Amino acid sequence: MNGKFIVLEGLDGAGLSTQVALLGEHLNSNGIHFLVTKEPTNSLIGGISKAALSQEWRTSPDALQLLFCADRAHHLSSEIEPYLAKGKVVVCDRYLFSTLAYGYASGVNYKWLRSINLKFRLPDLGILIDVKPKTAISRLGEEPSNLHLFERQETVSRVRQAFLSIAKEFHLKKVDGEKSIMQVSERINSLVDKFLHV
């Protein structure tokens, strides 16, 4: 079997990390060799991208996007491509679609974002875990004031809409993330099984 590149995407609070871990267990139980990875990566470049995201230091939105691209390029050449070349499955927690969605919602020109990211390999299977903004925010354990909540919801809603639009554009499979963890996991497992002809 040739290597397959599977990507999970969604809002912060959609349950990506949980579902990626569960998918890993499922693949394991089917005897499939796989790698679980994520973006931004744990490399030096990924580290400073994460620091910029959590506002530990600031830079221009465009520069930040290029930094994500640098991390992505490094991720592909050092981890993803080698694993795929060995015929393994790679499951990635966030990829360029997150960059497109969050970047666009933060005010960066979508056409520009798209063009700098489309030089990167697209996944063989992309899954969007879709949740309502309120769900995402409450799962993150936030209890902001009314005004802050409204602003938060506005922002998160923008990102969610961006993801939905991106899912259409890039033919990502949409999964209803409002359901229970196990129900979401079963749906993802069946999508992946079908895709891998298991």
Add this chain to the structure above:
Amino acid sequence: MAGKFIVLEGIDGSGKDTQFDLLKKNLKEQGLKAAYFSYPDYGSQFGRIIRNFLASKVKLGPDSQFFLFLADITKDSRNIRELLNKNDLVISKRYVFSSVAYQCAQGLPYDKAKLIVEMLDLPKPTLTILLHGQVKETLERKRASRRGDVFENDLRLMEKVGGLYERMFSNSFFSERWKLFLDSGTKNSISGEILTEVMSVV
């Protein structure tokens, strides 16, 4: 934007540092108001990673290098434009051309690199000065002064870098004008010519 944007380019050891410092001094004597940039910006987060890469402490492919170097420049884009409004000149030692030259020399497709640079909406130089010479002699001069970085130690790579600079020069890539200065003359005679060239665009 009243001010003119001037870029100084060339392979390592081509005399950029020397000429950059001489130009600074000369422009001050001329009474011109100028702001200065130098890339990589080792004071920035991007620059810190780049420094580790150049010191071979971390390995990066040409793609990652390219985006990293461009990110380092892009962070200053707005600032450069604002400074061009307030100064006669903005001078940069290295700019996007370095990224194209060094990363394409390692295999990044030249046309793709050019396309990405053009897409970035960065300030376009009025004049790009290329300090050009015999690669071997240039590197020997450099090595005499200090230990080389990951690029400088590779003669074949540096020859490719030199070739890419020539290519950008002949395409007049992303600059209103390119001016080539061959490595034949004293540092003062070259700085005199550079000053003349810069004054002609002010």
